Amino acid sequence: MKSPILIACSIFAAIFVFASDQPAVRVEPTDSLGPRTLEKQTQAAVVRDYLQAWGSFSRAFEQNRAEILDADFVGVAREKLEDTIREQSKLGIQTRYRDGAHDIQLVFYSPEGLSLQLVDTVEYDVQILDHEKVLTTQHVRARYVAVLTPTEVRWKVRLFQAEPA
Amino acid sequence: MKRRFTFFLGVVILAVMPMALAQSGGLGLPKAVEAGSAFSIRTSGSGRAVLYIVGPGQVLRRSVQLGEPELFAPGDLHNAGHYLAVLVSGASTENGAFDVTAAQQPSTLSFLAKPSRVAVDSHDGISGVVYVFDTFQNLVLAPAQVSFQLSGVAGAAQTRTVMSHNGVAWTKMNSAAKEGSGQFVTQVGSATGTRVIQQVPGEPCGLRISARPSGQRLAVQTDPVRDCSGNVVPDGTIVTFTETYEGGESTVDAPLKQGVARAEMPAYNGAKISVATGVVLGNEIRWGRE
Numbered sequence: 001m002k003s004p005i006l007i008a009c010s011i012f013a014a015i016f017v018f019a020s021d022q023p024a025v026r027v028e029p030t031d032s033l034g035p036r037t038l039e040k041q042t043q044a045a046v047v048r049d050y051l052q053a054w055g056s057f058s059r060a061f062e063q064n065r066a067e068i069l070d071a072d073f074v075g076v077a078r079e080k081l082e083d084t085i086r087e088q089s090k091l092g093i094q095t096r097y098r099d100g101a102h103d104i105q106l107v108f109y110s111p112e113g114l115s116l117q118l119v120d121t122v123e124y125d126v127q128i129l130d131h132e133k134v135l136t137t138q139h140v141r142a143r144y145v146a147v148l149t150p151t152e153v154r155w156k157v158r159l160f161q162a163e164p165a
Numbered sequence: 166m167k168r169r170f171t172f173f174l175g176v177v178i179l180a181v182m183p184m185a186l187a188q189s190g191g192l193g194l195p196k197a198v199e200a201g202s203a204f205s206i207r208t209s210g211s212g213r214a215v216l217y218i219v220g221p222g223q224v225l226r227r228s229v230q231l232g233e234p235e236l237f238a239p240g241d242l243h244n245a246g247h248y249l250a251v252l253v254s255g256a257s258t259e260n261g262a263f264d265v266t267a268a269q270q271p272s273t274l275s276f277l278a279k280p281s282r283v284a285v286d287s288h289d290g291i292s293g294v295v296y297v298f299d300t301f302q303n304l305v306l307a308p309a310q311v312s313f314q315l316s317g318v319a320g321a322a323q324t325r326t327v328m329s330h331n332g333v334a335w336t337k338m339n340s341a342a343k344e345g346s347g348q349f350v351t352q353v354g355s356a357t358g359t360r361v362i363q364q365v366p367g368e369p370c371g372l373r374i375s376a377r378p379s380g381q382r383l384a385v386q387t388d389p390v391r392d393c394s395g396n397v398v399p400d401g402t403i404v405t406f407t408e409t410y411e412g413g414e415s416t417v418d419a420p421l422k423q424g425v426a427r428a429e430m431p432a433y434n435g436a437k438i439s440v441a442t443g444v445v446l447g448n449e450i451r452w453g454r455e
Binding site for chain 2: 135136
């Protein structure tokens with residue numbers, strides 16, 4: 001009897017540890033971003049803020065609280081994610097997004113420095129719950145296109161859209 | 166102890182079950198759907214089930230009749246992204262995934278033109294960036310031909326055509342030689358965006374002053390101040406007159422009025438009077454005898 005419990009505990013612990021782990025992040029070298037040179041400090045800030053945005057997105061969708069998005073999302077991205085959270089909340093649905101790995105490529109930095117586009121091949125797990133009942137957990141590999149814009153103190157995600165990988 | 170075991174076993178089964186069911190192929194999903202278009206999802210079996218379509222862009226839940234295609238009307242799913250489909254019927258769950266892509270027809274443009282005010286004759290001084298969106302505010306990632314045109318001031322319009330990449334296109338333009346408002350227009354298909362660029366005179370060129378007696382003082386004034394393209398420098402631009410004499414110095418700042426700056430200064434014999442505006446220096450004159 002003890003051994004199945006131990007195995008189950010190990011699996012559960014592994015799932016828990018995986019869920020709380022930081023995602024693996026790889027940033028592709030950037031040869032050219034178009035019209036503007038990207039300084040290393042700017043690149044680091046953009047990647048840091050983008051990854052934090054994934055954290056906000058994950059928490060907001062799990063708790064169905066759109067205000068969590070405020071720190072990291074603006075514009076169209078903020079509006080669309082808020083709409084989805086509203087739909088989820090209305091239907092009694094929650095979604096848990098756990099990003100496991102990001103492969104990020106910065107692809108465009110606008111001439112005046114007001115927008116930066118990146119493409120992220122991201123792997124994540126999605127758990128869907130209906131009235132707190134887990135329906136499914138799926139592993140997803142998708143290609144996200146994000147556009148970030150600088151605000152007073154950080155870069156915020158203005159556009160957040162997956163496309164066929 | 167038994168209850169704990171049942172709980173952990175449940176967790177393990179929940180983790181493993183979807184993977185097994187995902188291969189069942191009972192859900193007939195399109196591989197990709199254009200945003201806002203009608204589509205259907207095929208189901209097999211009989212009885213009722215609940216179909217979930219879940220993604221960061223939208224969430225839908227429908228009660229469906231198994232064995233019949235579930236129809237989605239135009240506009241039902243309009244946000245581009247990656248979606249999971251889950252069909253729950255009693256204890257059985259089937260999973261799948263599909264993509265919603267942006268509509269092919271561009272509808273709106275996010276056009277950023279900088280700066281809104283630029284000096285004339287500035288090489289690559291104006292930049293334009295366009296993000297191409299469909300009618301549902303999805304970024305159109307398929308390449309599209311984007312044209313830029315800067316016109317409205319004397320001379321031929323400048324035109325550039327570039328292909329968008331990942332939904333974005335950009336260009337740089339020269340400002341015109343003559344001051345005035347320029348129309349900076351971008352177009353993708355039938356979608357257009359317009360920005361007004363104010364092209365203003367550049368730095369003064371060939372700044373010159375002259376002086377004449379005015380009672381006990383000197384009246385100094387500039388010639389009409391123009392930039393290197395002959396545009397009149399705007400009124401209000403500050404011109405600084407500096408007079409140096411036997412170890413002393415006096416300075417007067419005067420704004421341009423109708424293109425000319427004027428000032429009165431002490432009339433010291435042998436004084437040197439110079440003029441400057443911004444970083445531009447003008448001529449120097451000497452008053453009276455050596």
